[in-house]
Amino acid sequence: MSGSTFKSQAPRRMGPVAAKVSGLLESKYLGWIALAAALLAPLLTASPYSLNVMTTAAIFVMLAAGLNIVVGYCGLLDLGYIAFMAVGAYTSGIVSRAFDLPLFFTIPAVLVMTILAGLIIGAPTLRLRSDYLAIVTLGFGEITRITANNLAVTGGPSGIYGIPKLLTFGDFSVHSPAVFYYVTILIVAFFVLASARLGKSRLGRAWRFVREDEDAAEAMGIHTYKVKLMAYIFGAVWGGFAGVLFASHLTAISPKTFIFLQSALVLMAVVLGGMGNMRGVVVGALVISLLPELLRDLSEYRYLAFGLLLVVAMVFRPKGLWPARPHEDERTGAEPQTAVDAAVSRGESR
């Protein structure tokens, strides 16, 4: 059974073309199609410029996927998300330069540092009301940037340059733009898939429960504070890995890259794409990162347009332009009823 009975209940007034587009967008193969498109794109155009733009866009997608865990799934407004990317980028930059390692081998250190950053930022703030949380994360984002600017180990205001390559096997380096693009795409695809899958798991459901109604979630035995902290840590790790890719891509990082504007741009990608809907978020991220490249002449007005779009989107579509449409199949009939009875019986409940 395809479950189309109840899908048709949703009020949809659209022509056949719109229906086809919509059907395509809801298709479960969409992710694979997008990945295939991303992998084929360099066959069409592989100038350093287009590879650079596409790599940057892919990294931005990863950031948006991470922020989507925090904002979209868990409903926590984080206005300093770029700080996690900074932590990842700086950690890998500092460690790789200190020990003369390819960036790939800094990943354990990046993991530790981003998880720590998630804990440090999350632990004191996640008990706060949501609006306080927003401004405190903004504060943390600024603290991170200013600290990076003031410390010697982070290279001060000039940051770190001459960052080693991601990985080198003898003569073969993954740093030729095309190879690096493919490496980036595969890593980003993995993280996007992982966050989409997380969204459809026990933990992902818990995030949504917290977003929808914290009290009701608590009453169900969901430790909302821990669950929120988990969202923060996952978001931090995603951001941190995006930071590693970023450092590897640019080979130079400086505090100026991690300003509030960047956090706001990632947030816009998530919001405009549709909070909680990973496909929408990917589209949103691509639009936000590619549009200015296509419309360079209007670049002075893009932030104004983004700002207006944000307001208009929230007033008319508070759940984002392409929000998650929760839907799942009705009973499939496949459930082994006896097994359920056994599981439901009192003994196994705790």
Place this chain on the structure above:
Amino acid sequence: MSVVLGVNDLQIAFGGVKAVDGLTFDVHEKEIIAVIGPNGAGKTSAFNCITGFYKPTGGSVVMEGTDITGHRPADIAAVGVARTFQNLRLFNDLTVLDNVRAGMHLNRGQSWADAIFHTPRFKRSEAAYTAEAHYWLDFVNFEGPRGVPIANLSYGQQKQVEISRALARKSKLLLLDEPAAGLNYTEKQNLLELCRRIRDLGTSIVLIEHDMGLVMELSERIVVMNFGREIAEGTPAEVKANPAVIEAYLGKDEEVEIDDNA
């Protein structure tokens, strides 16, 4: 019969106003107890104290020998207390099945890594979640669509989902806050029958309810509150005959007969 929940001299005050002032009662295994009282008597505040949403300013709450006074709601839920809310508190943007799955959060059976790599363990666990969600929806005789957001359902159906969600918690004790409010006659009869079936699962029930007919027919014992204080406790018959109860409900010096038939 062993005591499941022991509430002893429970107190809570908001800025000097004592919403609950010295509430004491026990709930035994497989027992259905009703807490009644006029609006503002402190019934919901008492529920919130028991389930950890308010920190009691005095007294104690003991669940199966564990002192849970002032613990986090999630920890209290984990000890075996499930509840519904006075005004539906469902996850409106999520599907019916997801709402019921919320009650199964403590089942575990999968880690985040299982989810990312879609391990066999994850698939088994998800299948079990889904099957169990259907089981509980069937248990409450839910007949609506299950794959659509809650917001698409009727009020009565939403109430059913809220109870299945609480049942999916598989707890020893279920607190129902006005489960019959807004239901029609047939639905109330179904609720009555449902409560008994829940009791037969081995779960004790404490309900706050204004529908006296339902209360009298369903509950084995009744706790009556007024102005935060417990003014009576006993079987339905004892409570009905208690002058303090009659006074609380209708004021002094008035003959009253509480209607038995809902």
Place this chain on the structure above:
Amino acid sequence: MRISKRSTLLLGVATAMLFATSGCSGGLLGGDDAGSDDTGPVKLAMVVPISGPSAPSGEYMSNAAQLAVDEINEAGGVLDGRQLELLVEDEACDAQQGVASANKAVSAGAVVSVGGYCSGATLPQLPIFEEANVPMIIPAANSQDLVKAGKKNVFLVNGTGNQQSNAALEYMLKTGVASVALVDDNDSYAVDITAETKRLIEEDGTITVALSTSVTPGESDYSAAVRDIMSANPELVYWTGYYQEGGLIINQLRNAGFTGQIMVADGSVDASISEIAGANAEGVLATMTQTPDTLEGGGDWIASYEDAFGSAPGPFSLQSYDAVRLAAHAIDEAGSTDGDAIIAALEAVDGFKMFSGPLTFTADHTLSSGGFVILSVQDGAFALEDDLS
């Protein structure tokens, strides 16, 4: 899911069509050597800020570069008649944007880069141009980090931080200042100069550094820094940041009763500084490379610039103009657009005539003499105070 299968097919067909129509231009399947064309114009890349707060400087630079390109083309171009073409791309003083623009320029087949204003945006461009074997003649950005990167394709035609610090020290020694306070805006460019100046002063030993502090750019109130300066009571304050904060600090220092000298570095040499600080800016000193209006014989050049663009040139116009001329000279010397040949030609340059004097590169590809002079604000405009010769 019947619909989706059909649409998958549709998308596949569409992709195939896209392949078919686009041919193999520039894709991995085709050849992508865009720069190997031997007859078209010779392309010079100029990555400078076009948007953002530093946009005016970018305009001064790109205009002057265009002026040089036009003059050279009129005189017959390079390599026996090939025309020069200037590709101006935005760096917005942002690393990410800088990298994107550098890649864009490389993709378009630029053979020499003559841009670079913000050091922070220029640094990450080095590996990109290096990989493409494109020599960089950097007219404005002058962070020590650019030198320290040690790339063989990088040439700086602006004085470096080190040379600026030397000029500052020279003037301080010359006028017998006993104590100085060094203030920067925590930006890489300014911190670089402050650190270098401090090192030189301490090496020299005659002057004491009474205070070395940083402020946060973008604020209005700098009373904390002003208080610190007042209590350190130096004879001279050296501000190494940009003019926006520079104007405020000069104003607040004077209002707080500071009577000593104030000197600013080249980032603050802008007409706005006396607009912001008003009369308090009078007499403020600056370390700066020659600007057209302080240069003897610069008048003609200014006139032709104004002719072409309807406005006066500004900071780094001269360097940009010279960078293009130098690039053309090197291409001609090399006899080809090959990167290695041009780099060799640049290294071999000996006494090429530039506004800042005859040019010969040092071993680390910087100017043998920075050409820094001391300016001062007179009647609201910067004028030559001391040419330090």
Place this chain on the structure above:
Amino acid sequence: MTQIIWDGLFVGSFYALIALGYSMVYGIIKLLNFAHGDIYMLGAFIGFVMLTSMGGLPGALGIGALLVVLLVSMALTGGAGVLIERFAYRPLRKAPRLAVLITAVGVSFTLQYGVSAIMGSNPRSYPVRLEGDVFDVLGARISLPQVLLMAIAAILMISLNTYIQKTSTGRAMRSISLDMKGSLLMGINVNSVITRTFFIGSALAGAAGVMSGAYYGKIDFMMGFLIGLKAFTAAVIGGIGNIQGAMLGGLVLGLLEAFGASVFGGEWRDVFSFVVLILFLTLRPTGILGERVTERV
């Protein structure tokens, strides 16, 4: 030492003026109006445009002209605040908090880059500058413009306080902040009170903007970002939703910053104030003067 205190109080009075708007709006509709700092920026630019268009006139008229400009700018920024509330926030009054917060970020962006699109992204310098004698009080250098500006700030704050305490609108504001539903039932025109709140808050921020432009001389489209954050910190320190708290918080933050900067160095000043904010929010979210509020299920 006295200099530190004086500097701290002077900056603090700017924080206080802006914090008031934050606090009033938050107190009444529990909205964290991110765009509030940008209203301050808008005020500075409105003043700039007016003074520039008057040509050489203001220079001759001096402080009188500046006061007129101040009042007109207040009216205009107040109007801008009302418009923002009407079109961006009011439609979302029942929406989830997340949507409203995001809208506020959008409004902030719109204001910043709208001004940047019209006025350019370069800093502008104010055509009229407050200048005056400097005198020495207990070792602190105090200038006449500083005294004048602090006097204006004090007058504005005292009149606001009187307005809130003595008038019916003020009582309505206080009543809405305690219980919006109840106030509706009591026949208070909630929308009109919210409109007034936005007007007053924005006007005060606009006044601070003009004052800052006239005193410091430099304005730019991002000038509201940092000071908005600081003002929010001030509001939290004083107890958000509390009018006197906002004033107190502004002064306290100004002093804390002045001392913090002299202890840790200027480059750590902002970090210091953000840490103060985080400490307050986690340890004493109700601020110095705020009352503990129990949230009900």
